[in-house]
Amino acid sequence: MTRDQIIDWIRRYAAAIAENKVQLTELDAALGDGDHGINMDRGMGEVAAKLPGVAGSDIGAILNTVGITMLSKVGGAAGPLYGTLFMRFSKETAGKLELTGSEFVGALAAGLTGIQQRGSARPGEKTMVDALWPAVEMLRQALTDGATLPAALQVAAAAAKDGAAKTIPMQASKGRASYLGPRSIGHQDPGATSAYLLLAAAAEAAQAIPPNASV
Amino acid sequence: MTRDQIIDWIRRYAAAIAENKVQLTELDAALGDGDHGINMDRGMGEVAAKLPGVAGSDIGAILNTVGITMLSKVGGAAGPLYGTLFMRFSKETAGKLELTGSEFVGALAAGLTGIQQRGSARPGEKTMVDALWPAVEMLRQALTDGATLPAALQVAAAAAKDGAAKTIPMQASKGRASYLGPRSIGHQDPGATSAYLLLAAAAEAAQAIPPNASV
Amino acid sequence: MKKLINRPEDVVDDALHGLQRAHPQLLRVYFEPTYIMRADAPIAGKVGLVSGGGSGHEPMHSGFVGRGMLDAACPGTVFTSPTPDQMLAATRAVDGGAGILHIVKNYTGDVMNFAIAAELIADEGVPIASVVIDDDVAVQDSKFTAGRRGVGTTVLAEKICGAAAEEGQPLARVAQLCRQVNACGRSMGVALTSCTVPAAGRPTFTLGEDEMEVGIGIHGEAGRERRPLAQADEITDILTTAILKDLPFVGGDRVIVMVNGMGGSPLLELYILFRHLAAICDQHAIRIERSLVGNYMTSLDMAGCSITMLKVDDELLRLWDAPVATAALHW
Amino acid sequence: MKKLINRPEDVVDDALHGLQRAHPQLLRVYFEPTYIMRADAPIAGKVGLVSGGGSGHEPMHSGFVGRGMLDAACPGTVFTSPTPDQMLAATRAVDGGAGILHIVKNYTGDVMNFAIAAELIADEGVPIASVVIDDDVAVQDSKFTAGRRGVGTTVLAEKICGAAAEEGQPLARVAQLCRQVNACGRSMGVALTSCTVPAAGRPTFTLGEDEMEVGIGIHGEAGRERRPLAQADEITDILTTAILKDLPFVGGDRVIVMVNGMGGSPLLELYILFRHLAAICDQHAIRIERSLVGNYMTSLDMAGCSITMLKVDDELLRLWDAPVATAALHW
Ligand SMILES: Nc1ncnc2c1ncn2[C@@H]1O[C@H](COP(=O)(O)OP(=O)(O)O)[C@@H](O)[C@H]1O
Ligand SMILES: Nc1ncnc2c1ncn2[C@@H]1O[C@H](COP(=O)(O)OP(=O)(O)O)[C@@H](O)[C@H]1O
Ligand SMILES: [Mg+2]
Ligand SMILES: [Mg+2]
Numbered sequence A, B: 001m002t003r004d005q006i007i008d009w010i011r012r013y014a015a016a017i018a019e020n021k022v023q024l025t026e027l028d029a030a031l032g033d034g035d036h037g038i039n040m041d042r043g044m045g046e047v048a049a050k051l052p053g054v055a056g057s058d059i060g061a062i063l064n065t066v067g068i069t070m071l072s073k074v075g076g077a078a079g080p081l082y083g084t085l086f087m088r089f090s091k092e093t094a095g096k097l098e099l100t101g102s103e104f105v106g107a108l109a110a111g112l113t114g115i116q117q118r119g120s121a122r123p124g125e126k127t128m129v130d131a132l133w134p135a136v137e138m139l140r141q142a143l144t145d146g147a148t149l150p151a152a153l154q155v156a157a158a159a160a161k162d163g164a165a166k167t168i169p170m171q172a173s174k175g176r177a178s179y180l181g182p183r184s185i186g187h188q189d190p191g192a193t194s195a196y197l198l199l200a201a202a203a204e205a206a207q208a209i210p211p212n213a214s215v
Numbered sequence C, D: 001m002k003k004l005i006n007r008p009e010d011v012v013d014d015a016l017h018g019l020q021r022a023h024p025q026l027l028r029v030y031f032e033p034t035y036i037m038r039a040d041a042p043i044a045g046k047v048g049l050v051s052g053g054g055s056g057h058e059p060m061h062s063g064f065v066g067r068g069m070l071d072a073a074c075p076g077t078v079f080t081s082p083t084p085d086q087m088l089a090a091t092r093a094v095d096g097g098a099g100i101l102h103i104v105k106n107y108t109g110d111v112m113n114f115a116i117a118a119e120l121i122a123d124e125g126v127p128i129a130s131v132v133i134d135d136d137v138a139v140q141d142s143k144f145t146a147g148r149r150g151v152g153t154t155v156l157a158e159k160i161c162g163a164a165a166e167e168g169q170p171l172a173r174v175a176q177l178c179r180q181v182n183a184c185g186r187s188m189g190v191a192l193t194s195c196t197v198p199a200a201g202r203p204t205f206t207l208g209e210d211e212m213e214v215g216i217g218i219h220g221e222a223g224r225e226r227r228p229l230a231q232a233d234e235i236t237d238i239l240t241t242a243i244l245k246d247l248p249f250v251g252g253d254r255v256i257v258m259v260n261g262m263g264g265s266p267l268l269e270l271y272i273l274f275r276h277l278a279a280i281c282d283q284h285a286i287r288i289e290r291s292l293v294g295n296y297m298t299s300l301d302m303a304g305c306s307i308t309m310l311k312v313d314d315e316l317l318r319l320w321d322a323p324v325a326t327a328a329l330h331w
């Protein structure tokens, strides 16, 4: 994945968040405090505004900016978690202008580990981890099986979507939704949903010719 | 009018207030603060409870108790106004066990004067004066014309009813309703309405054989 | 009706029992007749300050009883003026021999009940002065009205006169200060929703989702006009313009301002109003010397606010800054 | 949505500008990143107290910045935890050389953001302690939850630790006091209505005319259970019983109690709750030493309340009584 595709990924993610802002907020109103879409959109809006300024940097520097911006602009639980994901991803990709499949999955896995260290959620606790964990697993598996990164990201996005959907019958034991106890059952986790959008954006970016590729 | 009829008057008035509590309150909600029925009912409830204890006193003493009780239990604008009416009425009837027509109208007129001294409202300002003033006038007129007190009180009650109805097109210039300016037009004044009930109760009591007349 | 109450007819008594238990060091609550007295009254040689009015405006007046402010408050039932027997009992209880000042808000009921009480007190030979506060610019003061309503300036008058009384100033001076505060204070309010009187059980009036009532009273009385709901800055403009024009306040004036919540509007919103109010004062070269932001004179659960501005001099400011120890104001 | 606001996205900044103008003697407001600092910070040799959280709970925390309480507060957007850059800037600004205490309410977002900030601050060599407040008995503290929420005890902890820091106690002691307060404080709340987040524009949840939500959080999170709307005394029973059982509080205990309004409930109603709360304490021979009644930790315009009880000893009481000068608490 090239630097421009990475930028395209983030831009597509920002657009997807903006598009799904209301839906994410409604999911969070059912399980939490009804701000997930608003928070993510505020943060990703800031990120999108900063992208042109860092477009000439390496992937690590670009994603460090993404991580720091999310950390300081999203707030709530999602801010430090996504911030951590991108900052860890950035550490793994410092100085790089293009990522191989195994570099990408390694960086994403490092990001997930960061999220789990920060929030100590394991799969099954009805959080974004339930979308990210199967995505990383399936991404690694597909690449091992010889798939190209674009193809493997398609598989990973599908796994994330599936993982997000599987949070519906779960009872939350992490985050604000855990206060609901059994009443948390029956709703899809907003963070898992925004995490699926992240993977879907990556799959699209990997497939597409980035708009500024020719620049 | 005998002492027992006076007691019956007050008892009937308390009952009429209780019955019209909601209507009086609704009139006051349109023109003021929506408490006239509640306040009058609280006060007249206390008055009714005190009547048995003073039933053996003279008319002046009985109505002094009525006035003081209203003064201390009704509150708002109506409390001191009705309190003043009964206390002035009581002064005029001290020591009496029965009232002639002219004694009754004299005492009622003194009560009205008291109200006007306290609140400085003249007829036409959309207050209880608009019911009381024509009632006193017509009562005096009917008695002068030779009517019995019961008959004259019928006339007075009709005049009070008419006076209360005539407050509808008036613009208030006294009391809380005056804040509404022209918006006070179109609603009947609650205090004029409760004043009509007072005259109606008097007319009924004068006509009826009081329940404890034989005791 | 969504209220934390027991029986509607008990709200005032229930709350007064709670008030007594919450502030045993500050005040004593008496019943039949009902009044609230500062714990250390009567204070020999000090002018006694007595106020009162309908309940439902808390913390006014019960929350202003204490050192440096009121000696006693007489609460009526919700939105209904208290009665002369309460005022008489309160006045007797706090009489320290230097006379009594009644601070009365200009509502027909309050004025008449306090007037009767004052007559009875004067009959007992106690020196008594009454000052009626009528600062609401939403009402035209003319022979076609009962005069302007007493609103926010009452809070400032009680603080300032309380300080003067506390330092031993004589009745004539305390009363004169009260008249000065009334002459120099102006207020106006706006409602975004009606309040609901517990005994009535439903809103006193109805406002559309996109309407507001400008120039509202504190008892759910209708205001000057109904308008489309506006943003905070425009609301602040409407209220402040009316206030500034009325006194008028002019460049160089020094003011105490109060942005008061009506009970159902969060503090966050009151500070939003304050921001623009301060900008307007800057534009007019009016200097905000002190400020109060919060719920001081409420109208049950009404959403809305009022703004009060009081022109002050050094002496009023000194009295404002003097120590006060009540449930609602303390410094 | 009936709110005194301009654009929903500006509510926090607008209010902070107002806060600055209303309290220039007490505090300074900074933007990008946003924090509120007491006017005379940093104070050399004093432990710096920093707290923060989502906005919409005013006066918490901005109203608690000042002498004897917080050195700085970091407000997030409405109901959203603030971010590490705010905490870092605030901490640097108030660092008086004696270390910093972060008082954090137990919400995943708050805890994580403060944790990141603490790591960054520790990297700079500043002694830092963090105490997480988790006093809400409505939430079971188990591995199946994010732990108990931090609610009313936070206010009491900030006052008591602020007093200890003000008199020069060292960081370890101030942090230990904070843990003691957290260990001895318990709270629970009830909502009669939802709040409406300005950016959302409609109520977070819906409650029927005759329903209440018991064990509510301060962000419109659902509570422990939905019940038929009850009278004030029964609500007080429900909250107090849960609180008393939990610590447990027993006969002979001395307590500070807070009856806190959620923003849309009038003060009158809070005193009604206090009445029965005091009666329950009497029954259990628990002695109410001090009390707070009012809106201290709100949830925008939500109607409802919470009760907090803190078991105290002479030392906590002494620190409670120590002078404090903030916008919301002053004595
Ligand atoms: N401990 C945790 N580990 C991983 N993800 C978490 C954790 N706690 C919460 N989340 C995620 O955060 C999402 C909520 O984010 P958001 O609404 O922005 O924050 P907040 O709960 O502070 O309002 C949840 O849907 C969940 O996916
Ligand atoms: N100055 C006045 N003179 C005579 N009657 C008055 C005056 N002011 C008010 N009233 C009467 O009082 C009535 C209102 O009484 P009530 O609602 O009990 O008092 P409040 O206005 O204090 O709530 C009005 O309808 C009017 O008839
Ligand atoms: Mg959320
Ligand atoms: Mg009325």
Ligand SMILES: [Mg+2]
Pocket: B033, B035, B076, B077, C079, C080, C081, C109
């Ligand atoms: Mg009234």
Ligand SMILES: [Mg+2]
Pocket: A033, A035, A076, A077, D079, D080, D081, D109
């Ligand atoms: Mg949140």
